[in-house]
Amino acid sequence: MIQVDNLKKNYFASNKKRGSDISKFAGIGKHKGLSFDVNKGEIFGVIGPDGAGKSTLFRILASLLLPDSGTASLDGKNVVKDFKHVRKIIGYMPGRFSLYQDLSVEENLTFFATVFNTTIEENYDLIKDIYSQIEPFKTRRAGNLSGGMKQKLALSCALIHKPKVLILDEPTTGVDPVSRKEFWDMLGRLRDQDITIIVSTAYMDEASRCDRIALMLDGDFIAVNSPQGIIDDYKEELWAVQADNMSGSLIDLRKYEDVKSCFAFGDKHHITIKEGFSKEKLYNYLSEKGYKDIIIEKATPTVEDCFLALAEENV
Amino acid sequence: MMDKDRVIEVSNLTKKFGRFTAVDHISFDVRRGEIFGFLGANGAGKTTAMQMLTGISKPTKGNGTVAGYDILRENEKIKRNIGYMSQKFSLYEDLKVWENIRLFGGIYGLTVKQISQKTEELLARLNFEDQRNTMVKSLPLGWKQKLAFSVAIFHSPQIVFLDEPTGGVDPAMRRQFWEMIYEAADQGITVFVTTHYMDEAEYCNRVSIMVDGRIEALDTPKALRQMYQANSMDDVFHKLARTSTRIE
Numbered sequence: 374m375i376q377v378d379n380l381k382k383n384y385f386a387s388n389k390k391r392g393s394d395i396s397k398f399a400g401i402g403k404h405k406g407l408s409f410d411v412n413k414g415e416i417f418g419v420i421g422p423d424g425a426g427k428s429t430l431f432r433i434l435a436s437l438l439l440p441d442s443g444t445a446s447l448d449g450k451n452v453v454k455d456f457k458h459v460r461k462i463i464g465y466m467p468g469r470f471s472l473y474q475d476l477s478v479e480e481n482l483t484f485f486a487t488v489f490n491t492t493i494e495e496n497y498d499l500i501k502d503i504y505s506q507i508e509p510f511k512t513r514r515a516g517n518l519s520g521g522m523k524q525k526l527a528l529s530c531a532l533i534h535k536p537k538v539l540i541l542d543e544p545t546t547g548v549d550p551v552s553r554k555e556f557w558d559m560l561g562r563l564r565d566q567d568i569t570i571i572v573s574t575a576y577m578d579e580a581s582r583c584d585r586i587a588l589m590l591d592g593d594f595i596a597v598n599s600p601q602g603i604i605d606d607y608k609e610e611l612w613a614v615q616a617d618n619m620s621g622s623l624i625d626l627r628k629y630e631d632v633k634s635c636f637a638f639g640d641k642h643h644i645t646i647k648e649g650f651s652k653e654k655l656y657n658y659l660s661e662k663g664y665k666d667i668i669i670e671k672a673t674p675t676v677e678d679c680f681l682a683l684a685e686e687n688v
Numbered sequence: 689m690m691d692k693d694r695v696i697e698v699s700n701l702t703k704k705f706g707r708f709t710a711v712d713h714i715s716f717d718v719r720r721g722e723i724f725g726f727l728g729a730n731g732a733g734k735t736t737a738m739q740m741l742t743g744i745s746k747p748t749k750g751n752g753t754v755a756g757y758d759i760l761r762e763n764e765k766i767k768r769n770i771g772y773m774s775q776k777f778s779l780y781e782d783l784k785v786w787e788n789i790r791l792f793g794g795i796y797g798l799t800v801k802q803i804s805q806k807t808e809e810l811l812a813r814l815n816f817e818d819q820r821n822t823m824v825k826s827l828p829l830g831w832k833q834k835l836a837f838s839v840a841i842f843h844s845p846q847i848v849f850l851d852e853p854t855g856g857v858d859p860a861m862r863r864q865f866w867e868m869i870y871e872a873a874d875q876g877i878t879v880f881v882t883t884h885y886m887d888e889a890e891y892c893n894r895v896s897i898m899v900d901g902r903i904e905a906l907d908t909p910k911a912l913r914q915m916y917q918a919n920s921m922d923d924v925f926h927k928l929a930r931t932s933t934r935i936e
C-alpha cells in the first residue's frame with residue numbers, strides 16, 4: 374500500500390546558506406536512499422531519536438514536501454505526480470497540527486468532513502472511541518482545550534473521511550495513558566477494516582503494538598522487524614536492580630566495573646553486564662555503599678531496551 | 689505563619705471559566721527540595737492549576753503562597769522567584785540558542801556580566817558549544833527541552849514548574865532530562881512537574897493525581913501502589929484517572 378524507493382531529502386543541501394547547522398546532513402536517506410514497503414492493513418511504526426527524520430518522511434508521504442530524489446507511492450499513486458489523488462486517500466496528522474483555534478470542537482470536525490464531501494454522522498463509528506471523550510465539550514473553542522484534548526480532536530479530524538492510509542506523526546504526544554490505550558485499541562480496529570497505518574511514536578509500549586517497526590537513525594532505517602523480532606535480536610544479558618535510593622544507585626551502578634550500561638525504568642534500573650558479572654558481587658557492592666532493600670533479578674528485554682542500546686551505540 | 693519547609697502551600701484553589709470549574713478547590717503543599725509529580729488525565733486541570741501557582745492567572749477562589757509569596761497579591765514576586773517551562777511555549781524558535789539565553793537572563797533580572805558567565809557554563813554543561821549560533825527551531829525536540837529547562841533554572845529559582853517537559857521526547861533523551869531534574873533537586877531547587885509517562889512518575893518523591901479538577905490522591909509512588917494494590921504507577925493511573933464524569 375505504501376512503497377518507498379531510494380528516497381532522499383537533505384535540507385542542508387537545499388539550504389546551504391544557513392551555515393552552522395547541527396551537521397551537514399539533516400533529512401532522510403543519507404547513505405543509499407530510503408526504501409521500504411508497508412502492506413495493506415498493516416500498522417507500521419517508526420521510532421527513532423529526535424531529529425532522526427521521521428517527520429520529514431511523513432511529510433513526503435503526505436505529499437507536502439518534495440523529495441530530492443527517489444519515489445514514494447500510496448495505493449500505486451506517486452506522491453509527487455499524483456498528489457491530488459494522494460491527498461484524497463490519506464488522513465495526515467502532523468506532529469504539531471493546525472486546528473482552527475477560533476472554531477469550536479464540532480465546527481473543526483465539520484470543516485474537515487465537508488472538505489472531503491462527507492459528514493460527521495456518516496463516519497461517526499470510525500472516530501467515536503476518541504471523539505466521544507471530547508464530545509461533551511463540543512461547543513468549546515479548540516483554542517481552549519487542554520493539550521491532550523486538542524490532540525484527540527486533531528486525530529478525529531484526520532479520520533473523519535475514512536482514509537485508506539493514515540499517516541500519524543506522534544499522534545499520542547501529550548495524551549494520557551488511559552486514552553493512549555484506547556487510541557491503540559482503535560488503531561487495531563481500523564487495521565481490521567484494512568486501513569493502512571504508518572505511525573511514529575516516542576512511547577515504546579506503543580511500538581510493541583505495531584505489526585512491524587522500523588528503527589530510524591540519522592535519516593536511515595537501521596532495522597525493520599516485528600517487535601518480537603527486534604527484541605530477539607537484542608544481544609545483551611539484562612538485569613533489573615532495585616534499592617531504597619534509586620537516584621543514588623543509578624550513579625553507583627554506572628560506576629560499577631561489571632556494568633556496561635544502566636538506565637532507569639520506572640521503579641527499577643535495567644543494567645547490561647560485562648563478562649564476569651556476578652549477582653552476589655553486585656549485591657555486596659551495593660550494600661557496602663549503604664543501600665537497603667536491594668533486589669537483583671534477571672529481566673526480559675523490551676523494545677525500549679533495544680532502543681536505548683541502539684541510541685548508545687550511535688552517539 | 690508560613691512554614692519555611694513548604695515552598696508551595698495552597699488551599700481551596702479554584703478556577704472557573706464561565707460555569708465550568710476547571711480546578712475545583714485543591715489544597716496541598718510541596719516541600720523544599722522535593723520532586724513533585726502532578727499527574728492527571730487530559731483536561732483534568734493540571735495546566736490551569738500550574739498557571740495559578742506561577743502567577744500567570746488569577747484564581748477564582750482560594751489562597752496560598754508560592755516561594756513565600758502570596759498568590760493573590762504578590763504574583764510579580766512569584767514570577768521572579770520561580771522558573772516555568774510551559775506546555776506550549778518555552779523558547780523563541782526564531783532566535784539563536786545564545787540569544788534565547790540572553791533574553792531569558794534579562795527577563796529574570798540578571799546582569800550582563802552574570803549572563804555571559806552563566807551562558808558559557810550552561811553551554812559547556814549541555815555540550816552545546818557548537819550550537820550557540822543555531823536557530824532554536826532547527827534543534828531536535830529533546831535538545832530544545834534540555835535547553836529550555838536550563839534556561840528556566842538559569843537564575844537559580846526556588847522552584848521550577850515543568851509542564852510536560854518530556855512530551856514527545858525519545859526514551860534516551862527523556863532519561864537525560866530526568867538526570868538534569870535530579871541535579872537541580874540536589875542543588876535545592878524544588879521541581880514541580882507534569883507528565884504522561886508513568887515511569888517518570890516513579891522518579892518523583894511524591895505524586896498527586898487530579899481527576900476532574902480535584903486532587904484524588906497524593907502520596908509517594910510506593911504508597912500509592914500499595915494503596916491501589918497496583919504493580920506500577922501505570923496501574924494506579926488506570927484505576928484512578930478515568931473516574932471522570934464531567935461535562936460542559
Ligand SMILES: Nc1ncnc2c1ncn2[C@@H]1O[C@H](COP(=O)(O)OP(=O)(O)OP(=O)(O)O)[C@@H](O)[C@H]1O
Binds near residue numbers: 520
Ligand atoms: N480559557 C479557557 N476557557 C474555557 N475552558 C478552558 C480554558 N482553559 C482551559 N479550559 C478547560 O479546563 C480544563 C482543564 O484544562 P487544562 O489545560 O488545565 O488540562 P490539563 O490537565 O493540563 O490537560 P492535558 O494533560 O491535556 O494538558 C479543560 O476542560 C479545558 O478545556
Ligand SMILES: [Mg+2]
Binds near residue numbers: 520734735736775851
Ligand atoms: Mg496541560
